[in-house]
Amino acid sequence: MPITKTDAVPVRTEHDIVLARQQVRKLTQELAFGLVDQTKMVTAASELARNAVIYGGGGTMRWEVLADGARRGLRLHFVDEGPGIPDLAQALTDGWTSGSGMGLGLSGAKRLVNEFELDSAPGRGTRVTVTRWK
């Protein structure tokens, strides 16, 4: 998949969560996403960035602007080196949380994007990749 533009930003602090969603907002605007699609992608990014900060002990968000023929999209990789997730199916269940959240982060973010990949294991950290096409 041709990547026309890419960069990475840190997601280590609460303030980084705000910056990450502002970055995603800017990219979705550049891609001329509709307002609802922009909002969905920004919200998904906010959930995943917060997960990386709270559960992953901080990480990075790498973004990629994709061109697939005439189709354009935005892909985000959230990578942390935290404790990892022992049970991926459980982690994707609505309402399940290992912390004090509502347990909507992963499952909710998944519903807000077109493609969703979760790769994690205990001791190996967590990588979540989401893509939304225009």
Next chain:
Amino acid sequence: MDRIPILRMGDFLLVTIQVDMHDQLALTLQDDLTAAIQRTGAKGVLIDISALEMVDSFIGRMIANISRMARILDARTVVVGMRPAVAITLVELGLSLAGVDTALDVERGMRRLRDALDEAGVASADHED
């Protein structure tokens, strides 16, 4: 530390969220607002979120918490001005904001609070008879 201002208008408190809130700011607002209800004896809280471009599960939970806490402190909360794109996203995210009273804009929200206050006044007057 930055804070979101809370304005008093008679029996009501008015909060307009105009910044992209980081999590601590949202928690501070929760604390400040409950303290303000207690201090002023306010009967209603109006939260204007028309400037918010997104509400994620954290901010959604904060809004729901404020509404429930205010209820226990004998104040009613109305959330106004949610953008349609935000509402669509919230529902897909899985957050229904159950128990949170909403209105389309500030004017309708204020009317809702006043009506609730009037009804409560009538009810207590009846009770005294």
